[in-house]
Amino acid sequence: MRKLLHLLLWVLCAAAMIALAFLPIDARTQLVTTVLVIIVMAAMKYMRVGGAGRLVLLALGTSIVWRYVYWRTTSTLPPVNQPANFIPGLLLYLAEMYSIFMLFLSLFVVSAPLSPRQPHRTIADAELPEVDIFVPTYNEETTLLANTLAAARNLDYPPEKVTVWLLDDGGTQQKRNSATLLEAKVAEERHQTLQQLCEQLGARYLTRERNEHAKAGNLNNGLQHSSAGLVAVFDADHAPARNFLKETVGYFNDDPRLFLVQTPHFFLNPDPVERNLNTFNTMPSENEMFYGIIQRGLDKWNAAFFCGSAAVLRRGALEETGGFSGLSITEDCETALELHARGWNSIYVDMPLIAGLQPGTFASFIGQRSRWAQGMMQIMRFRFPILKRGLTLAQRLCYMSSTMFWLFPFPRIVFLLAPLCYLFFDLQIFTASGGEFMAYTLSYMLVNLMIQNYLYGSFRWPWISELYEYVQSVHLLPAIISVALNPRKPTFRVTSKDDSISENRLSELGRPFFIIFVVLLAAVAVTIYRLYAEPYKFDVTLVVGGWNLLNLMLAGCALGVVSERGERQSSRRVQVSRRAELCVGGTWYPAMIRDVSVNGASIQVFTKDTGAFRRDTLGAVRFRPHGGAASAELPIELRHAQAAGEIVTIGCRYRPENAGHHASIADLIFANSEQWSLFQKSRRRNPGVIGGTVRFIGMAITQTFRGLHYLAFRRGGKTDKAVGA
Numbered sequence: 001m002r003k004l005l006h007l008l009l010w011v012l013c014a015a016a017m018i019a020l021a022f023l024p025i026d027a028r029t030q031l032v033t034t035v036l037v038i039i040v041m042a043a044m045k046y047m048r049v050g051g052a053g054r055l056v057l058l059a060l061g062t063s064i065v066w067r068y069v070y071w072r073t074t075s076t077l078p079p080v081n082q083p084a085n086f087i088p089g090l091l092l093y094l095a096e097m098y099s100i101f102m103l104f105l106s107l108f109v110v111s112a113p114l115s116p117r118q119p120h121r122t123i124a125d126a127e128l129p130e131v132d133i134f135v136p137t138y139n140e141e142t143t144l145l146a147n148t149l150a151a152a153r154n155l156d157y158p159p160e161k162v163t164v165w166l167l168d169d170g171g172t173q174q175k176r177n178s179a180t181l182l183e184a185k186v187a188e189e190r191h192q193t194l195q196q197l198c199e200q201l202g203a204r205y206l207t208r209e210r211n212e213h214a215k216a217g218n219l220n221n222g223l224q225h226s227s228a229g230l231v232a233v234f235d236a237d238h239a240p241a242r243n244f245l246k247e248t249v250g251y252f253n254d255d256p257r258l259f260l261v262q263t264p265h266f267f268l269n270p271d272p273v274e275r276n277l278n279t280f281n282t283m284p285s286e287n288e289m290f291y292g293i294i295q296r297g298l299d300k301w302n303a304a305f306f307c308g309s310a311a312v313l314r315r316g317a318l319e320e321t322g323g324f325s326g327l328s329i330t331e332d333c334e335t336a337l338e339l340h341a342r343g344w345n346s347i348y349v350d351m352p353l354i355a356g357l358q359p360g361t362f363a364s365f366i367g368q369r370s371r372w373a374q375g376m377m378q379i380m381r382f383r384f385p386i387l388k389r390g391l392t393l394a395q396r397l398c399y400m401s402s403t404m405f406w407l408f409p410f411p412r413i414v415f416l417l418a419p420l421c422y423l424f425f426d427l428q429i430f431t432a433s434g435g436e437f438m439a440y441t442l443s444y445m446l447v448n449l450m451i452q453n454y455l456y457g458s459f460r461w462p463w464i465s466e467l468y469e470y471v472q473s474v475h476l477l478p479a480i481i482s483v484a485l486n487p488r489k490p491t492f493r494v495t496s497k498d499d500s501i502s503e504n505r506l507s508e509l510g511r512p513f514f515i516i517f518v519v520l521l522a523a524v525a526v527t528i529y530r531l532y533a534e535p536y537k538f539d540v541t542l543v544v545g546g547w548n549l550l551n552l553m554l555a556g557c558a559l560g561v562v563s564e565r566g567e568r569q570s571s572r573r574v575q576v577s578r579r580a581e582l583c584v585g586g587t588w589y590p591a592m593i594r595d596v597s598v599n600g601a602s603i604q605v606f607t608k609d610t611g612a613f614r615r616d617t618l619g620a621v622r623f624r625p626h627g628g629a630a631s632a633e634l635p636i637e638l639r640h641a642q643a644a645g646e647i648v649t650i651g652c653r654y655r656p657e658n659a660g661h662h663a664s665i666a667d668l669i670f671a672n673s674e675q676w677s678l679f680q681k682s683r684r685r686n687p688g689v690i691g692g693t694v695r696f697i698g699m700a701i702t703q704t705f706r707g708l709h710y711l712a713f714r715r716g717g718k719t720d721k722a723v724g725a
Contacts, residue, residue: 027439030071034064034443038450045454058111061451062104068444069100076432089429092418095411102408103448105401108394110297110455116350117299120250125158129249130228131312135203136167136218140236142193144357147598149201150659150666151239156246156627164203165226168194169218174210200659215308216326216335223323228315235309238265238356239666241673242626248312251347259317259344260336263310264291266352266676268574268669272362272507273468273561277703284683286468289460292684295348303398304348305336309356317344327382330375337383337399341390352676355574355669362471362507362562369472370479373406377483380404409473409480416470419548420519422540423526434539449689458684462692463554470554471561474512503566506710510562514711517559517704520552553700559707560699573597574669575679580623582650584612584638591650593623596668600639600653610648613641621652625664626671632664 037060044057077093078085133152137145145166152164171191178184191207198205208221219233230249234240248261265287270280284292298304306313308331317339318324325334336346359365385391385399421427432440449462482489527545531538573595582591582605592604603621605613617638625632636652643649656662687695 027436030067031439031443034067034439034447037061037064038443038446041447041450041454045450055111057454058107058451061447062107064443064447065100065103068440069097071436071440072096075436076430078428078431082428085428088418088421088427089431091414092429095414098407098411102401102405103451105397105404106294106455107451108397109301109401110293112300113293113296114300114348116296117347119247120254123250123253128158128161128245129230129252130161131157131163131230131232131245131249132222132226132228132315133162133164133232133234134167134219134222135165135234135236136169136215136222137194137236138169142197143598145194145236146197146201146656146662147666147669148234148236148239149198149203150662151241151670152234153202154242154625154663154666154671155240155244156242161228162245163226163228164201165222166194166198166203166205167218167222168205168207169211169215171207172209172211173207201662202659213326214329214331216324216331219331220323220326223315223318230312231315231318232312233309234354235356238309238354239670240310240354241676242671243673244353245312247351247353248349251349252312252314255345255347257343257345258347259314259339260304260306260346261312261349262295262304262307262346263349263351263353264295265307265310266355266680267358268355269357269360271358272360272365272564273471275567276362276561276563276565277557277699278565282683283461283464284459284680286460286464288680288684289456289465292350292459293456296350298398298402299346299348301394301398302345302392303340303395304346305340305399305402306332306346308332310354314344317342328375328378329371330379333376333402334379334383337379337385337388337391340395340399341388343390351673352680353673355676361501362564363509366472366475366509370476373409373476374479374483376403376406377480378487381483381487406476406480408469409477412466412469412473413477416516416551419544419551420523422544423523423530423548432540434543437540437543446689453686453689453692457686457688461687461695462689463696467554467557467561467696471513471558474516475509501564501566504710505564505566507562507564510559513555513558513562514707517552517555517707520548520555523548524552553697556704556707557696557700558703559711560703563703563707563710573602574675576668576672576675578623578668580621582619582621584617584619587612588622591621593621593668594649598665598669600651601636601668603650603652605648605650606646607648608646610641610643613638613648613650615640618655619652623664623668625667628667632660632667634661634664634668 041057041060044053049057072093078089080086135145135148135152149164149166152162153159155162168191171187171194175187176184176191178187195205197203206222206225208218211217213220223231230252232240232245232248244263248263251261252258267285267287269275271286274280274283274285295304318335320342321335321338324331325338328334340346359368379385379399380403385403386396388396388399391399418429421429452460452465453462524545527541527548530541531545534541574597575595576593578593580591580593580603581588582603583589589605589607591606593601594604595602601621615638618635619638620633620635622631622633624630635655635657637655638650638652640651641648654661654665656665
């Protein structure tokens with residue numbers, strides 16, 4: 001009932017504002033009205049209004065958007081009898097209407113998202129359900145898999161009620177019998193190595209005859225060979241915290257029609273955009289807007305969907321649909337869509353309970369996003385959520401929002417090219433004066449920024465979404481067109497997560513961004529020329545030139561994105577603070593573990609004896625695991641030491657020899673989920689529209705010069721090892 005009242009209030013406010021939007025007023029009155037609305041919205045935002053006030057604020061912003069839609073539709077389209085102007089003008093209009101439609105869909109989804117869910121009722125260990133844990137793998141490294149399996153075995157859950165399955169699609173019978181000798185040999189070695197690893201770690205190894213239906217087929221094979229009522233799924237590079245199952249399985253007892261408990265994906269390493277712009281420690285990650293706001297909004301309408309990992313599903317629900325859906329290459333969202341349509345429920349628990357890895361290079365990042373975009377287009381083509389029988393109206397809108405979002409490359413490219421039509425070819429694709437543009441378009445853009453900042457301010461800073469969309473659009477547009485022409489063509493490809501860059505370099509996908517930047521820079525020169533040569537068009541030229549300058553800042557920032565920074569460390573380090581003891585040469589020293597990674601750790605030793613800590617010296621570190629009574633001892637190899645007074649900081653590498661050592665490594669890195677929440681919260685602050693814009697301009701200028709510097713060094717056939725290190 002509360003949901004309906006909130007929706008009714010929003011609809012009434014919006015209806016009143018829509019009625020005002022169609023009143024015939026001149027540009028000056030429009031500008032004054034908009035300024036008043038912006039002042040009221042800013043005041044309400046400053047006072048942090050919530051509840052009904054939040055809906056009123058959004059309704060005020062909606063009125064300005066509707067006013068723009070009305071003016072844009074009735075007053076700005078070029079005449080139909082001028083096809084050279086009308087066709088690009090219509091494309092620009094459709095791109096804007098798509099953006100506004102997606103704005104309204106997002107307002108429906110997140111205008112009043114659910115607060116973080118209350119914990120489920122406590123369940124005694126004897127009453128906890130049995131769980132099968134699936135870890136699907138294709139070509140991941142053994143060390144990566146060992147950490148994930150060990151973390152799954154370390155879960156705070158009765159061990160007799162958990163079975164960990166390694167589902168190996170890289171060692172199938174089909175691959176081991178390949179006509180290519182090398183492929184067959186690699187598959188056989190992998191098959192044997194992973195079998196031994198599973199025996200050591202107490203997991204079960206499972207492969208299949210043939211690689212059919214990609215990840216969905218692999219998971220369904222796991223369903224056929226297991227029997228627990230609940231199934232937890234972790235990607236090969238997603239290791240769970242100790243409390244993962246304790247925080248999730250209880251919800252299934254509360255709701256017999258619950259098929260999914262989804263948790264957010266937290267990443268230990270930055271994505272290529274964050275790494276190359278150096279924002280990982282200071283700005284919220286791109287995925288946090290989805291997991292921090294959008295999934296909570298979807299959850300309100302019972303439309304939170306399966307994200308492929310970090311989730312628990314009910315076997316009975318999966319059996320009703322024949323397992324995981326495999327018609328598209330995004331089996332996770334497709335599976336959730338089908339089960340929602342059959343009346344099953346889902347919930348989202350906004351608590352990071354796994355830690356994973358993101359793509360290490362810009363090329364692998366684009367490969368991952370291409371798969372997501374193509375998969376969502378397949379779902380829209382084959383399932384078409386708005387007409388899917390069994391879904392509620394709210395669920396239809398939520399799934400349409402999730403799938404249609406991936407059409408963003410089309411409007412993003414149109415917005416990039418539109419000002420060039422006027423500057424280079426003098427096409428009149430937007431018939432308005434400079435004053436009208438200020439009163440309507442600029443006002444709409446500012447209100448849109450305020451709405452976005454109000455909804456997502458601590459999770460997504462101004463202009464960052466535009467940057468992410470731009471750097472993806474150049475390469476995603478062909479991928480989306482290909483799936484539109486042939487929906488069954490795309491195939492599932494595993495995203496590489498463990499690739500790294502040792503030296504600064506330009507991405508192999510970077511050339512189009514430099515070409516676009518040069519074209520936009522030339523358009524700036526044309527703008528300056530036309531301002532002087534055509535003073536009678538000064539206002540229009542100034543507006544279009546400003547639009548092109550905004551595109552140039554995005555393009556300049558993108559040069560920094562494709563200028564990839566080398567990393568000295570082979571793996572990302574996580575800050576910790578754990579008491580320990582370090583053994584070198586038979587002597588135990590009191591110590592503190594300060595940071596850890598999948599390969600090694602940094603340890604502070606309290607001693608005046610610095611002579612014992614030499615490179616390549618073997619030793620051990622001893623600490624108390626989370627939830628364990630006995631101390632764990634992990635063999636290490638010293639790599640470097642630095643003394644400062646009575647403290648020696650040691651850099652060491654793990655030398656695991658058995659399953660217990662892998663369990664110790666997993667405990668160091670993954671056991672404590674609270675550290676991930678604290679890290680996320682440390683980045684979540686709202687700079688505001690003005691502060692965020694100033695920050696973005698500074699970033700654009702810096703990254704433009706950094707990208708051009710990388711390009712200059714590349715011309716000489718050398719790789720710059722200094723810039724951006």
